[in-house]
Each structure stands twice: as structure tokens, then as C-alpha cells.
Amino acid sequence: MNHELVNPVPIKHKFFTPGVIVLFVIAINGLVFLMGRFFFGLGAVTNLNNEYPWGLWIGVDVAAGVALAAGGFTTAALGHVMHREEYHTIVRPALLTAMLGYTFVAIGVFVDIGRWYCIWHPLIMWNGNSALFEVGICVVIYMTVLYIEFLPVVTERFIGKVNLPGLLSGLNKLVDKILRLLDHGLSKTMFVFIIAGVVLSTLHQSSLGTLMVIAGPKMHPLWQTPVLPLLFLLSAVSVGFPMVIFESLIVSRSLKLKPEMHILSRLGSMIAPLLGIYLAFKIGDMFIRETFVYLSEFTTASVMFSIEIVLGVIIPLRMFLSPKVLKAPPLLFTASALVVFGVLLNRINNFIVAYTPPYSTESYFPSIGEISVTVGFIAILVLAYRFLVMNFPVISMPGKQTAQPTKYTIRGVEK
């Protein structure tokens, strides 16, 4: 089959709908609590203390955020490194998610660290032994790479259409010229950034797993293992495509577009093997370290671990093996959502549930403030996504004329 030409366009749709207004309310509620954090300190808004230094914000906003943005590098690897051009339509939406996702990861770090005005310190104060340092540096570089990868979308949107208001209109020509230069330069060098993005992702996705290794016996043995970095990488790789499908189906629903089932089904058929590898390592690790004994006890840890494995890995794995599931949007959506849920839960388990300090007086549960801020950030992210796809060429309309390959085919490699 010849690959279809794709034509990403800004999607025309009403911005405000009842759902969007609800999102706004959630976002504002989060921002109010966030102000509390900056005016009165972390203790005022969160349930964090000397026993539990890390909570919901690190577990979900940062760790799960990074994992769920894995769609960016997995589709880039598929579409660009492997040159499967038929997948180019999903590369841009996945890239946008990754870009927004990492931006919110950075914001999440910013609000969580106590001395936020020192956030730039790791750039010049280095500690090569620290897994957190490695994660931090990689995330900063990767975020920059994502912005660069997104630039062609911006140039494409404005080239030939620069229209600055009032006095600035004299600059229109100049800006247009700069954009064209930028676009030209980028298309020649983009492959450098695309490969860098994939390498950086594998590095920090795995180092995120190294983070908790140093906590040693504070972490429940069901999760604490020296292969944590590998498990984090494998789970990130296997959640990449499900996240893309999950999002694509939500977006086509909410913007009233036809779901791109022909691509999503084929993407879905690749998920089972990836999930299978992850499951094999997870179970293998459990048997090698003989941690299955903990599953016979009925504790929060054993229950959470079982939910994570059964609901988040085994059931969707079985679903993705069935051709019927791959063809039916509701089933495909359910299976993908389960994988996303599974990885989200895995990160929560690793960073929150598994962590028991030696001197613990009461266990940690996130405060209303922490939950509000996290949910608020997700709402803002969704709103930003909606705004961007309505104003920039991100989503492709199948079957339209004026087709051209996406801006991102890496013209640099063609020569």
C-alpha cells in the first residue's frame, strides 16, 4: 500500500463548549491552591513532611508525566528513524503532547522544589553520581529538542501569512524572511534533533527508574529492584502508542473528526509485543527476587501491585492480541486507556505507595491542595492542546487535496 499523503491543518471548531468551561473551573481551582503554595510554603498546601519528602507532585506530575509523554519519542522512532511514513499523521499530535507534557513536567518540578528560584542551579552545579541530576539535565535538553522539533509547525503556520498589527506591520517582510531561513535550516538539520530526542528519552526514562534505587529498603520489595531503570524504560516504550491512540480518539471525538482507524489499528497491533516484553521482565524480576511471597499477604502494596499488573498490563495485552479489538474504536480506546492507567499507577506505586520510611508515624495521602494542583495542571494541558490544534497545523485531515508530506520528513537525510 502506498503511504497516504498527509495534510495537517488547523482544525476549525468552536473553542468553548460546556466541557471546556468545566476544565477552566478545574484549572482555576488548581491555580488558587498553587498561589497558597507560593505564599505560605509547601507545608501549607501539601501533606509532605520529613517522613514523606516526595508525594503526588513528584509521582504524578513529574514521573508519570514523563512516562505518558513517551508517545513523542516512540512515534518519532517509528515514523522518522524507521521511516514508516504511513505513520506521519500521528507524529505531530504525539510531538505536541510530548512538548506540552514536558513543559508541565518542568512546571511540576518548579512548584515542588522548595527553593524554586534556584531551579537553574543544576545547569552549572553538577553531580554526575546523582540520578536526579541526570534526569534533570536530560529533561531540560529534551524539552529544548521538542521545541525545536515543533518549530517547523510554527514556521509552516506563518510563512506567507505574517501579519503583525499596527506599527509593527513594517516588519512583516523581515519576519517572513527569518521564518523562511529558519525553516530551510531546520529541514536540513532536523534529523540530528530527532535522533537526539530518541537517545535523550531512553536515557532519562530509564534514569527516572534509577531515582528510587538509592532509597533501598525504604521501598517495598515488590518494586525495589536493581532493574528498575530497565522496567521504567520498557514501560515507557509500551505506553507510547497506547497514549497516542487514547489521545487521538479523544481528540477526534471532541473535535468531531473521523477517527483515523486505519493507522490506529496498525499502531495498536504493535503494542502487544511491547507490553509482552515489559510483562516478561516484570514477572521475571519478581521470580528471580522471589518477591511473589508478598502477594500472598493482603496489604495495600500487594493489592496495588496486582491491580497494576492485571488491569494495567495483562488485560490490555490480551485485548491488543485480538483483531476485533484493533478494529473497534471503543475497544481499542478501552485497551489503550488501561495501559495508560497501568503506567500511571506504576509510577504512583513506585514513588508513593512503595515508599515507607523507617520512622513513619502515619502514612501519606495527598492533600486536597496537592490533588487540586495536579488535576488543574492536567486541565490546563488539555486546554492548551485544544488551543494549539485549532491554531496550528498539527492534526491531519485525511483525504484532503493540496497534500504534501509533513514538514518533518527529514529532508536533510534525503540528499
Added chain:
Amino acid sequence: MSGKSRREFLKKSITAGAIATGLSSSTLKAGPLNILSPDRMGVLVDTTVCVGCRNCEWACKDAHNLHAGNLDSYEDRKILETKRRPDHTALTVVNEYPRGKYSNLPIDVKVQCMHCDHPACVSACIVGAFSKQENGSVIWDTDMCIGCRYCMAACPFQIPAFEYDKALDPLIMKCDFCFDRTKEGNLPACVNICPVEALTYGPRTELIKVARKRIKRNPDRYIDHVFGELEVGGTSWMYLASKDFKELDFPDLGKNPAPGVSESIQHGIFAYFVPPVSLYVLLGGIMWITKRRKELGTEEKI
């Protein structure tokens, strides 16, 4: 290649890279100081001697400009009924436990940073604010700290505390082994004030000998275990006790240094930057080949 020379290499290459990007090496710390000097100092805490007078708590606060109050107020033993942990208001606390095999008196245990020989906090700190000094003290540079609290997640003894209630300039706080006092030849404030000499300050190697001698001379009084001699690779502060340390709320830790596993993973992934660079080359190769194949494929079709 030993871990140490690899670290050296990493440090050098990092410094070189930083200079190349125009940063002077004086503004840049490539990695924290982490010295394991053979002459490092330590403290031996004999919990069979300690009477729980809590004078050390007062002296510690007094030496660190924390609100110390009146020394007499520490005579109130009611506070010993609850178990406390060091925090930003008190860098050391004394907890009391039921009597052991030796005497009828309760056992009192002073708690503070252990000043590990292979400190997890030094390894973990994202900016390298923590350092292990030549005299054994594990201290940290408040100006570098970003407040990420990774040191707290890493410390096996749950020691670093954080000022959660401050909106501006919250600090990480813990016992600093009275670094400023020992630098000038003074004893740590707590050791200095202890009226019953439950705390002995000295070179760590000597302290181990002293501890062993005490156990040998009084096998009835002590259990045969010097806590901190081997735990997590050894600590500068060590304890003697008359009953099992687990019953005194000491964590049950192995002999391996806390940062061991994570550092070897970290250095494995980054060994000379070879793995990331090879991955880059590999992906570049695949990209080029698949591209070629596609082009050839289209040519054939035409």
C-alpha cells in the same frame, strides 16, 4: 576500571565540557567533595552510659542559633514518653526505651545524622550541595540547595529535615557534626556538654578499638555489636547498646553502602558517554538505511 578512576574521568570530562562552554571552573563544581580519609573522626555513643538528661539537645541548639530555651527546662522527663525525630528545630533528640539486660534503668538513645562513610545524601543531591569532609563530617551548602528533597528520600536513617512552613528560603537541616567548632579544634557541642561522657569523640579507627575493648571487658553489659561499624559501609557515629538495636528503633540495614547500586547503574549507563553515543550512531545508521531502502524501492517502482 575502578569506580574511583571512572569518577575522576567523569569529573574531568565534565569540567572540560564546562570550560568549553565558557564557564570558568571557579563557578562550577563538577561533583561534590567525597573524601574518605583514614584519619576521619567519629563519635562513639554508649547508650548504657547515657542518662537521658538531654543536655546535648540544648547544647546543639545553642551552638546552631536555634531556639534553645532554658537548660533547666530540659529536666522535664515527660517528653521522653513520646518518640521524637530530629527536625529543623532540633538537630538531635534523645529517645527512651524500656530497660535492657544490664540495668534496671531505661535506655536512652541520642539520635542525629550518622555521618556515613558512603553517604547516600552526598551521592543523591542533584546539585552536589552535600559533601563528606576530610574529618568525617557530612555537611551541605545551603546556597546551592534547590530544595528538591532527594537527599531526604535517599538517606537510610531518615535524617535530613526540611522547613516545609517557610515560603521563602526554606532550608534542609541536619546535624553538621559541629563542623565550625571542630575546625577550630573544639569538641562538638553535644560531646562537650555531656555530663556522663556517654559520647566519645575521636578518630574512627580508635573508637572501634575502644568499643571492642568495652564489649570484651563487660560482656554482660553489652551485646556484641557496634552499630555503625559496618552498617551501610560504615558510619562516623557508632553505638553500643545492652540490647538488640532493632528494639531501639535502629533500622535494619545491610553492610553495602546505600549509594552503591544506583551509582553503578548510573555509571554503567554513562560509562564515558559510550552507550548514549553508540545509541545515537546506531539510530542514525538505521535512519539512513531505511531511507535508502525507501528510495531504492521507489526507483524500482518507477
